Amino acid sequence: MRFAIHGRKVDEGTLPCIQHLLSALTQRRAQIKISDILHTLLKESSSEIIPESIYLADEGVSDVDFVISIGGDGTLLETVTHVRAQEIPILGINIGRLGFLATVSQHQITNAIEALFQGRYSYDLRTLVKTQLLQDIPSHLNFALNELTVIKKDSSSMIVAHAYLDDRFLNSYWADGLIISTPTGSTGYSLSCGGPVVSPQSNNLIITPISPHNLTVRPLVVSDSSRITIQVESRSDSYLLALDSRSYAISTEESFQIEKTSFQVKLVKFIGDDFLETLRQKLNWGLDVRN
DSSP, X not given: OEEEEEOSOOSTTTHHHHHHHHHHHHHTTOEEEEEXXXXXXHHHTTOSOOOSOEEOTTTXXXXXXXXXXXXXXXXXHHHHHHHGGGOOOEEEEEOSSSOSSOOEEGGGHHHHHHHHHHTOOEEEEEOOEEEESOSSSOGGGOOBSSEXXXXXXXXXXXXXXXXXXXXXXXXXEEESEEEEEOTGGGGTHHHHTTOOOOOTTOOEEEEEEESOSXXXXXXXXXXXXXXXXXXXXOSSSEEEEEETTEEEEEETTOOEEEEEOSSXXXXXXXXXXXXXXXXXXXXXXXXXXXX
């Protein structure tokens, strides 16, 4: 099997985990290539195992069977930008904190690799969103797995985001910003702004205002077949548009559309992996915290 590995943090706490992963793959005679980012970090840390084959993160990864993200959810979102539209399966190993996407713990690495080689896995398909009509965003990075966020550039004043749903006027949002979230992103920024938790298999998008001026304006769940058009007014001549963690300054003279992409992200899923169990674990649902 052929594996690509990406990580962006190597220190005393994470290095043993990374070396354990590399050792487990090497013992099974896997072909391994690592991102240039991870390669640099491993060389600086004097790692005992450093694969010679690398790929350039800016150019993306190809010719592998699996891509392994080792870090947290932020690292996995970055890994998605390496895979792009190729739909190469991604395995997320969590050595970060919360980990809704990177669900394999460092203590489960050996079992996870063994399950991959034995074919005991399936795929969890996740929807992405993209923009239309904007020239400022590189075409090969024009997608988001979690959310697309319109947010004010000037910290002192609100923006007005005029939103249309399939060319029909929806609302003018007077707010600090507006989040268009996928079901995957419903446990992220949207959740912290009062949005609902949505099952990953739901064919929906969530429109969540950020600190709206009108408190009757609430998050809205719409079909992911919808086309959302946004036109922004601001005292500044531009605002920020973020696709996951990548942000771009956009002129207020430009309107743009949001819709789902034609491709999906394939997350590796093992027997026993369950979204509801993840919710209970990560959000401490059902836990009596009074003691």
